[in-house]
Amino acid sequence: MEYLDGIKINKMKELKEKKYDTKLIAKNLAVSFMDQVFGDGVFHADPHPGNFLVLPENTIGMVDFGLVGYLDEHLKQNLANLFIHIV
Numbered sequence: 626m627e628y629l630d631g632i633k634i635n636k637m638k639e640l641k642e643k644k645y646d647t648k649l650i651a652k653n654l655a656v657s658f659m660d661q662v663f664g665d666g667v668f669h670a671d672p673h674p675g676n677f678l679v680l681p682e683n684t685i686g687m688v689d690f691g692l693v694g695y696l697d698e699h700l701k702q703n704l705a706n707l708f709i710h711i712v
Contacts, residue, residue, distance in 0.1 A: 631678030
């Protein structure tokens with residue numbers, strides 16, 4: 626276990642006051658989630674603001690991995706196809 630000193634991701638006023646790049650934070654969170662799902666097949670399955678912290682340099686810190694999801698290769702491919710068809 627490790628302590629992460631960050632700002633909860635939903636504290637927009639505080640993030641902006643401290644000059645964080647909220648668009649970059651959103652991009653980093655989306656890329657992280659996509660890497661977890663489509664790359665690793667293991668993802669954080671309890672994504673509420675209390676489990677996501679913004680750290681220096683607009684990075685994302687995730688805590689509380691008590692609930693995770695798993696995807697096998699077949700399910701990852703089906704999910705990728707779903708996203709492609711939605712777009």
